[in-house]
Amino acid sequence: MYDPSQMARFAREAARLADASKFAEQARRAAEAAKHLDASKFAEQARRAAEAAKHLDVSKFAERARRAAEAAKHLDASKFAEQARRAAEAASRVDREQVVAEASRFTEQAQAAIRAAKNLAELERLRIEYLGRSSQLTEVKKLVRELPVEARPEVGGVANRASRDLEDAIKVRAEELAFIEREARLRAEAVDVTLPGVPYPKGSLHPSMRVVDEVVDFFVGLGYRVAEGPEVETDYYNFTALNIPPGHPARTMQDTFFLDEGLVLRTHTSPVQIRTMLSQEPPVYVVCPGRTYRRDSDPTHTPMFNQIEGLAVDRGITLSHLKGTLAAMARHVFGEDVKVRLRPSYFQFTEPSVELDVSCFVCGGSDPKCKVCKGAGWLEMLGAGMVDPAVLEEVGYDPEEYTGFAFGMGPDRMAMAKYGVADLRLFFEGDLRFLRQF
Numbered sequence: 001m002y003d004p005s006q007m008a009r010f011a012r013e014a015a016r017l018a019d020a021s022k023f024a025e026q027a028r029r030a031a032e033a034a035k036h037l038d039a040s041k042f043a044e045q046a047r048r049a050a051e052a053a054k055h056l057d058v059s060k061f062a063e064r065a066r067r068a069a070e071a072a073k074h075l076d077a078s079k080f081a082e083q084a085r086r087a088a089e090a091a092s093r094v095d096r097e098q099v100v101a102e103a104s105r106f107t108e109q110a111q112a113a114i115r116a117a118k119n120l121a122e123l124e125r126l127r128i129e130y131l132g133r134s135s136q137l138t139e140v141k142k143l144v145r146e147l148p149v150e151a152r153p154e155v156g157g158v159a160n161r162a163s164r165d166l167e168d169a170i171k172v173r174a175e176e177l178a179f180i181e182r183e184a185r186l187r188a189e190a191v192d193v194t195l196p197g198v199p200y201p202k203g204s205l206h207p208s209m210r211v212v213d214e215v216v217d218f219f220v221g222l223g224y225r226v227a228e229g230p231e232v233e234t235d236y237y238n239f240t241a242l243n244i245p246p247g248h249p250a251r252t253m254q255d256t257f258f259l260d261e262g263l264v265l266r267t268h269t270s271p272v273q274i275r276t277m278l279s280q281e282p283p284v285y286v287v288c289p290g291r292t293y294r295r296d297s298d299p300t301h302t303p304m305f306n307q308i309e310g311l312a313v314d315r316g317i318t319l320s321h322l323k324g325t326l327a328a329m330a331r332h333v334f335g336e337d338v339k340v341r342l343r344p345s346y347f348q349f350t351e352p353s354v355e356l357d358v359s360c361f362v363c364g365g366s367d368p369k370c371k372v373c374k375g376a377g378w379l380e381m382l383g384a385g386m387v388d389p390a391v392l393e394e395v396g397y398d399p400e401e402y403t404g405f406a407f408g409m410g411p412d413r414m415a416m417a418k419y420g421v422a423d424l425r426l427f428f429e430g431d432l433r434f435l436r437q438f
């Protein structure tokens with residue numbers, strides 16, 4: 001492997017030629033002096049100088065100087081001085097040529113190494129080696145100023161040209177390597193669009209939400225609007241505005257979660273009806289699905305449960321509208337064959353109040369051992385009634401002009417019946433093995 005320090009060595013030798021030219025000057029002075037001195041004494045001095053020059057490794061010059069010194073014994077000393085000067089010049093020219101040759105060899109080999117660099121990191125290492133502050137080329141440039149004046153432009157030019165050539169070579173190789181590395185990265189990152197996809201786990205609707213959707217879809221189809229309200233309610237909207245004043249025993253019927261500052265977790269979605277009526281004039285046709293809360297926990301009660309309420313207020317609304325609407329809803333959810341019946345009941349905010357049962361959609365009333373209706377043939381479905389005039393008055397509607405009906409149902413209970421689940425608590429325990437069945 002070629003050692004670039006060679007070039008530096010030649011440069012150093014060229015620098016020493018400065019000493020050689022100095023020697024030539026000394027020789028000239030010695031020759032001058034020799035005019036007045038014994039020539040043999042001068043010859044001895046010249047011989048010693050030549051001897052010294054041998055150690056400077058400018059042997060060619062030394063030889064010439066020796067010959068000149070030899071000749072000086074017989075010749076005019078000034079002629080010798082001239083010869084010594086020429087010899088020094090020749091010596092310096094020879095070395096300059098060597099420097100140029102070395103420089104071009106160095107440049108060629110360095111360029112080859114640069115072209116062979118395998119990556120940008122290796123290229124940077126070569127740049128530091130060839131062009132860095134402690135590189136041979138930098139050292140050569142520093143040595144230029146120690147050269148004889150006439151040698152400086154050429155050697156300096158050679159060094160600068162070498163620098164420029166190497167910088168160019170590095171730039172070209174850097175672009176090539178950047179391209180190669182970019183290509184390799186693109187190949188590595190390539191996406192095979194023909195590979196099969198990763199299956200995405202698909203969820204399913206909660207059984208309660210299926211029933212909620214079916215019921216809400218049905219009412220939206222009739223032209224009802226979906227209304228929603230806060231789950232944390234004021235006492236006023238949850239009780240008082242619904243004809244349940246403070247101290248009314250119905251308040252204890254609904255085991256309520258009381259919060260600070262007269263707030264409660266709503267025990268039903270009825271506050272949404274009040275909020276709706278307070279915010280608009282009749283006619284009102286809304287359906288209100290949402291979560292509600294009561295302090296209950298057994299196989300058919302959970303502290304959180306879903307409710308869907310509906311409200312229709314308009315001129316001329318009667319109980320037959322209520323029955324027809326709910327019968328159609330029951331057929332939509334449980335099938336075309338189900339029958340409905342109304343039983344008298346009591347709620348604080350409707351008068352009259354009814355409960356609506358649907359015929360058992362599993363056995364149709366024919367199986368005394370039916371697990372869904374337990375042989376009764378009927379399933380309790382929901383509570384409903386005509387809106388109490390006191391409630392209409394409370395929200396500023398004229399009960400002489402408007403009437404309405406309201407209903408409320410439990411989609412969780414409906415889902416239990418529909419899917420044959422005995423324990424409501426399973427719905428809300430978050431066990432995916434259970435929920436994935438739906």
Ligand SMILES: [Zn+2]
Pocket residue numbers: 360361362363364365366367370371372373374375376377
């Ligand atoms: Zn049945």
